[in-house]
Amino acid sequence: MSIAQDVARGDDLIGVGRRSYAGLPRFEHAQRMIASKRVITAYGFWIFLLSDIIMFSAFFSAYAVLSGETAGGPSGKDVFSFTRVALETTALLLSSFACGVASIGARARSDAMYYGGMTVTALLGAAFLLLEITEFSGLIAQGAGPSRSAFLSSFFALVGCHGLHVTLGMLWLLTMMAQVFAKGYRADIMRRILCFALFWHTLDIIWVGIFTVVYLMGLAL
């Protein structure tokens, strides 16, 4: 029986304990109404991520509706590169794995695994962003910027929004490395690492949708 499984030191317990009120029968539920701050924080962040996914689904809808409206300009088949999207996908998938290794490292208090994992995650994230930025600037240079057609507007909105999330994730990643360096594996820092890992893995899930709906379908049709 692993008892104190997710209560880091300094973590407060919030909620109702095992009590019977004024002789009323005890409900089974009451015994379960204990949650550590770690659970509450991560749950709140999970709700935020789901709302973020809903926002992305609006961008996906717009793209799906407008992807055929090229206004005489280039279509997906003309501008997408199979190799580039394969490289981007590889970078993001491996970075998700590296982020998982870093989470395990933080929990095991292993500096090598934590800093190593986070560094690899950051490098792969930077590689992804570099590929995306060169793609965007190449498109704009050849006159296929977001103002060219409804297809390209929705493309830049959807993929750019994901790229913006990755950029913010990179800043958060570097902050978490600095915080562990300065303050150690404190309970509050561990909660932030958990939230960061959830954020990073969720970006990879959204990328699965993007490479399928935007790139692979654009190249196949």
Added chain:
Amino acid sequence: MSDTEIGLHLHESDLAPGDEPADGREIAEGIRGYLIGLALATLITVVAFFVSQTSLVWQPSIPIALVVLAVAQMGVHLVFFLHITTGPEGLNNVLALAFGLLIVFLLLVGSLWIMTNLNHNMVPMEQMIQMQH
């Protein structure tokens, strides 16, 4: 009641999304979970990239195959990377996910349905220009 009593019942409480059910496990076991996820995700990705380029299958089936593969890969990511599992401790996380997916489904299907219907019923552009003169 004492603090120890709270502690004793903690294993029955909720699990944070992203946390694994048994946290006291060995490092190697944790890594193995991520490795399985990575292997499955890589496999599905390679198949998806292959399917998108192949001429071996009936062409109209390709988008459907791609969507199915994407949903499968998202499931792999949720289970092996985000550790959203269907155990009793993860119930809240799964319920929140289910509600999120419902909204996503309504948004996507609703938009596509309405917009194709509008497209279908719209007067073609050439005809509209003729009517204006």
